[in-house]
Amino acid sequence: MNIKGLDYNTQREKLMMPEYGREIQKMVDLAISLPTKEERNSCAEAIIQQMESKNPQVKDSTDYMQTLWDHLYIMSRRQLDIDWPYDVSEAENIMSKPQPLKHAQTDATMPVRHYGRLMMRVFEQLKTMPAGEERDELVRKTANQMKRDLMTWGHGSADDEKIADDLARYTDGKIQIDLQSFQFGNIDMTPTNEGGGGKKGKRKK
Numbered sequence: 335m336n337i338k339g340l341d342y343n344t345q346r347e348k349l350m351m352p353e354y355g356r357e358i359q360k361m362v363d364l365a366i367s368l369p370t371k372e373e374r375n376s377c378a379e380a381i382i383q384q385m386e387s388k389n390p391q392v393k394d395s396t397d398y399m400q401t402l403w404d405h406l407y408i409m410s411r412r413q414l415d416i417d418w419p420y421d422v423s424e425a426e427n428i429m430s431k432p433q434p435l436k437h438a439q440t441d442a443t444m445p446v447r448h449y450g451r452l453m454m455r456v457f458e459q460l461k462t463m464p465a466g467e468e469r470d471e472l473v474r475k476t477a478n479q480m481k482r483d484l485m486t487w488g489h490g491s492a493d494d495e496k497i498a499d500d501l502a503r504y505t506d507g508k509i510q511i512d513l514q515s516f517q518f519g520n521i522d523m524t525p526t527n528e529g530g531g532g533k534k535g536k537r538k539k
Contacts, residue, residue: 350409354388362409374416448487457504473509477501478519
């Protein structure tokens with residue numbers, strides 16, 4: 335609804351730098367229209383003073399005068415022909431929006447997150463290792479680490495049969511452990527105080 339004599343913000347031209355207000359923008363537009371460079375230079379200096387008083391927090395920056403002149407250049411839409419006291423060639427970078435971050439792509443070599451990328455590399459290594467004591471030792475360490483990972487993700491529980499099944503699956507059937515004879519190590523899931531994160535017990539008096 336339009337009512338004669340009323341000026342709605344939605345009907346006004348969009349401000350380039352809203353933090354300075356519409357009056358400053360009008361002053362910039364006036365400066366652009368002045369006939370001589372001397373007049374435009376003088377008007378620009380006066381506008382900078384007004385911008386500084388309108389936006390005092392800009393003084394928190396060590397190069398705040400550069401910032402003010404950059405803002406003036408943006409507000410003038412590159413149309414203000416004056417002797418710029420600062421280099422404003424990079425001013426428009428202020429208005430550029432950062433590129434959106436890409437979502438991390440799922441790693442095809444890590445089908446299950448609870449084992450992690452390092453374990454996937456171990457599985458690949460086991461596929462090509464010849465049978466022998468060295469492979470048996472790596473299988474033992476791998477199975478115990480898998481149990482530890484499953485207990486971490488499963489809040490303290492892990493199924494031995496699942497570990498054997500996963501180990502066979504992720505090594506393409508090359509590694510088969512016999513749960514009747516295979517002995518898992520003692521998995522200690524007690525949290526440590528490394529890094530100062532744990533609570534210290536109170537000393538009895």
